[in-house]
Amino acid sequence: xxxxxxxxxxxxxxxxxxxxxxxxxxxxxxxxxxxxxxxxxxxxxxxxxxxxxxxxxxxxxxxxxxxxxxxxxxxxxxxxxxxxxxxxxxxxxxxxxxxxxxxxxxxxxxxxxxxxxxxxxxxxxxxxxxxxxxxxxxxxxxxxxxxxxxxxxxxxxxxxxxxxxxxxxxxxxxxxxxxxxxxxxxxxxxxxxxxxxxxxxx
Numbered sequence: 001x002x003x004x005x006x007x008x009x010x011x012x013x014x015x016x017x018x019x020x021x022x023x024x025x026x027x028x029x030x031x032x033x034x035x036x037x038x039x040x041x042x043x044x045x046x047x048x049x050x051x052x053x054x055x056x057x058x059x060x061x062x063x064x065x066x067x068x069x070x071x072x073x074x075x076x077x078x079x080x081x082x083x084x085x086x087x088x089x090x091x092x093x094x095x096x097x098x099x100x101x102x103x104x105x106x107x108x109x110x111x112x113x114x115x116x117x118x119x120x121x122x123x124x125x126x127x128x129x130x131x132x133x134x135x136x137x138x139x140x141x142x143x144x145x146x147x148x149x150x151x152x153x154x155x156x157x158x159x160x161x162x163x164x165x166x167x168x169x170x171x172x173x174x175x176x177x178x179x180x181x182x183x184x185x186x187x188x189x190x191x192x193x194x195x196x197x198x199x200x201x202x
Contacts, residue, residue: 001200004094010139031088037070051147061066104163133177
């Protein structure tokens, strides 16, 4: 099964991914964890270009294409091979991030972003996506992060959140919104329960 995690900046994705990894290891379930952009040698080089705060002149379409390029590499080198071997694949961000960040926040539109990603995800969509549903107003860091996306304005991140919320309604149930609890272990259990119900994990 292919599982993805989505959410705005600072919602606790990394924490929950680590907790899920611990759970799968403890229960003997073989899984591959990867991230976007990145996850491969080529993808990590693309990641550096995308997130470099000095690249202020990057065109929005360029940004979207670079994300798609990293995604193609990750699918071909990591995701599809692991799925064919019967492993669980868990990815930190995927196509829904491109929809939220580039289609909505950058204003490129859903149709264009999906066209850019057509060759990347044609035969590789997640079975279930966990969206940690916390708005920028609830989760935004007091101090901006180091990378180019984290340093965007609050207005930009509000649009990202609106994009995610819009995608939930068009995902035919694939995206499951989970409101993170202040107790990370409660959130962990909610995620595990959803993934069990969907048959993604045991």
